[in-house]
Every structure is written in structure tokens, then in C-alpha cells.
Amino acid sequence: MxxxxxxxxxxxxxxxxxxxxxxxxxxxxxxxxxxxxxxxxxxxxxxxxxxxxxxxxxxxxxxxxxxxIRPSVKVKTFTQGEPFLFLGEPRNLDIQTGRRAVAMGEDHLTLTLPASTGNEKKTALVRRVIEKWYRQQAEIHLKQRTEQLAKVLGKSPTHVGVKGYRSRWGSCHLDGRIYFNWRLIMAPAWVIDYVIVHELCHLIHHNHSKDYWALVESVMPDYRHAKVWLKTNCNTLDL
Structure with a gap:
């Protein structure tokens, strides 16, 4: 309640x-x-x-x-020309008419919708389609980078997935499952790597002890920079 x-x-x-x-x-x-x-x-x-x-x-x-200290963020309107972050870089939304799809260019995110889409439903539909695309891209990127960084650590998770967490960026379970917040795909790649390393190190130390942070630092010496960036800019990573 x-x-x-x-x-x-x-x-x-x-x-x-x-x-x-x-x-x-x-x-x-x-x-x-x-x-x-x-x-x-x-x-x-x-x-x-x-x-x-x-x-x-x-x-x-x-x-x-x-x-x-935190940057101010405008509420998304899901309209033509609005910027959306992907791996830390803004892509301006370009809404076109056609078969429903999302495609990313160098500086834009093209969303095509059927001509029959009514204005009263368009905003909600644009949001749903973009969020679905973000989730798909997050799952691809996070699984690939987790596999690569796990080789550096010498320890692999039993499963990697994405979830819609509201107050955390990732979680590591005692049975080796790791989950990440799909919104991470909006952050710079080096910040995403920090979160991945953070969770992978929990496979060895399921705590935040000195040994744990020493392990994080051994894999990612500049992890503190990413940690501060995420704390400061977390409100920009949302729809």
C-alpha cells in the first residue's frame, strides 16, 4: 500500500x-x-x-x-526529432510511415508505423515499440559483453538476462544467474562494462568487501569513474 x-x-x-x-x-x-x-x-x-x-x-x-548536480531531464514526448540515448550517444527520433519497425542510423533512430495509427494512440505505441527495441538491443549487447568480460575474470554466469529494475542496475544470484537493467543500453559502453564487471565479481565474492573491490579494480582499474558517472547521470537513462 x-x-x-x-x-x-x-x-x-x-x-x-x-x-x-x-x-x-x-x-x-x-x-x-x-x-x-x-x-x-x-x-x-x-x-x-x-x-x-x-x-x-x-x-x-x-x-x-x-x-x-544531476543534469535536468525533460519528460519524453515520443515525437519527431526528440533525442534518445544509445550507448551514450543521442539519436534523434525519425517517425516514418510503413511496416512497424525500428532501425538505428549514425545519428538517428528511425521508427516506422502504419499509416492507420491514430494520433490518440500514437504516443503510447511509439513508447512501447521503442522500449521493446531497447530491451532487445540490451539483451544482445549485455550477453555479448558479459561473455567477453567473463573470460578476463575466468568465471562465467549460469545465465544472463535483462529485467526492468527501477532501483538497481544489476543483480547476481547465488546460483550464478546474472540480470541487468535494460536501461543500461542508454549508457556509454565503458559504464555498461563497469556494471557487468561489478556483477561478475559477485560470482566470486557475494558481498562488497575489500577483496571484492580489489577484484573489481584488477579487472577495471578506472571503475570509480564509471561508478560516479552512473550515480550522477542515472536519471538520463530512462524513457
């Missing part, structure tokens, strides 16, 4: 999300500055607000980072 609430005396509101599966309280400040507070179902409001108050300085730092 999701409920919008305002925290008095702190100047921000938050989304209260109760779940019977949760055992602890958690706060997520998203790239668009939405604040989600995840709590067990029966947690009293007074306890929740005391918890948020104790984290208010941290929350305000995150909000400041979003407003002052």
Missing part, C-alpha cells in the same frame, strides 16, 4: 509503502527526488516519522545532489 505523506518541520513529503514482507525500515531517494519509505505493515506512524527525522540530513543531501 502506497500513501503520500508530509513530514512536518522538514520541508519534504514522502511515499509511505507498507509491506507484509518487510522486516526493517528503509528509505530510497530516487533520481526524480521522490522519497519512498518502505516499512513493515504494522509499523506505527510515530516510529516511522522518528526514523525519517533521524535520516533527514542524509535525505536533504540526496535532494540537493538531485537538484544541483
Amino acid at each position: 502506497k500513501l503520500k505523506r508530509e513530514l512536518k518541520d522538514h520541508g519534504f513529503s514522502y511515499n509511505l509503502i507498507r509491506s507484509p514482507k518487510r522486516k526493517t525500515l528503509s528509505i530510497i531517494v530516487r533520481a526524480n527526488s521522490d522519497i519512498d519509505v518502505l516499512v513493515p505493515t504494522r509499523t506505527p506512524i510515530s516510529f516511522i516519522e522518528n526514523f525519517i527525522s533521524s535520516k533527514s540530513d542524509w535525505i536533504k543531501k540526496k535532494l540537493h545532489f538531485n537538484s544541483e
Whole structure:
């Protein structure tokens, strides 16, 4: 259950999300500055607000980072000439009439739609078709690069797939399965490589210990640059 609430005396509101599966309280400040507070179902409001108050300085730092450091992003309209990122480079959308398809050129992304597509449904259709294409391209690129980088590490996953995560870029399971956020295909290739290396190293160290980060650095010495880029620009990687 999701409920919008305002925290008095702190100047921000938050989304209260109760779940019977949760055992602890958690706060997520998203790239668009939405604040989600995840709590067990029966947690009293007074306890929740005391918890948020104790984290208010941290929350305000995150909000400041979003407003002052992260680049501003316009809401997508899915119209002619609008730029869409692919491997870190913008491609301007070119909508044509024809059999439904997506093709990428050097500086454009051509989308063809049947002439019978009505204007009232066009925006939603353009979004669906582009997202499907992004997912397909992400699966191809991420599987290929994971296979290549796994050879460097000497450790391969049991499966590689893509998912529509909202608050993570990848995940590594104890049985060796690795999944990536399809939105990564919008990031520069070297940033994608960092996420792949990050998850591959979890096949050896399923934690974030010093040994884990030493392993990441041995494969990708400049990983910190990619990590900062992703933290700063994550809000640009979406439709």
C-alpha cells in the first residue's frame, strides 16, 4: 500500500509503502527526488516519522545532489526529432510511415508505423515499440559483453538476462544467474562494462568487501569513474 505523506518541520513529503514482507525500515531517494519509505505493515506512524527525522540530513543531501548536480531531464514526448540515448550517444527520433519497425542510423533512430495509427494512440505505441527495441538491443549487447568480460575474470554466469529494475542496475544470484537493467543500453559502453564487471565479481565474492573491490579494480582499474558517472547521470537513462 502506497500513501503520500508530509513530514512536518522538514520541508519534504514522502511515499509511505507498507509491506507484509518487510522486516526493517528503509528509505530510497530516487533520481526524480521522490522519497519512498518502505516499512513493515504494522509499523506505527510515530516510529516511522522518528526514523525519517533521524535520516533527514542524509535525505536533504540526496535532494540537493538531485537538484544541483544531476543534469535536468525533460519528460519524453515520443515525437519527431526528440533525442534518445544509445550507448551514450543521442539519436534523434525519425517517425516514418510503413511496416512497424525500428532501425538505428549514425545519428538517428528511425521508427516506422502504419499509416492507420491514430494520433490518440500514437504516443503510447511509439513508447512501447521503442522500449521493446531497447530491451532487445540490451539483451544482445549485455550477453555479448558479459561473455567477453567473463573470460578476463575466468568465471562465467549460469545465465544472463535483462529485467526492468527501477532501483538497481544489476543483480547476481547465488546460483550464478546474472540480470541487468535494460536501461543500461542508454549508457556509454565503458559504464555498461563497469556494471557487468561489478556483477561478475559477485560470482566470486557475494558481498562488497575489500577483496571484492580489489577484484573489481584488477579487472577495471578506472571503475570509480564509471561508478560516479552512473550515480550522477542515472536519471538520463530512462524513457
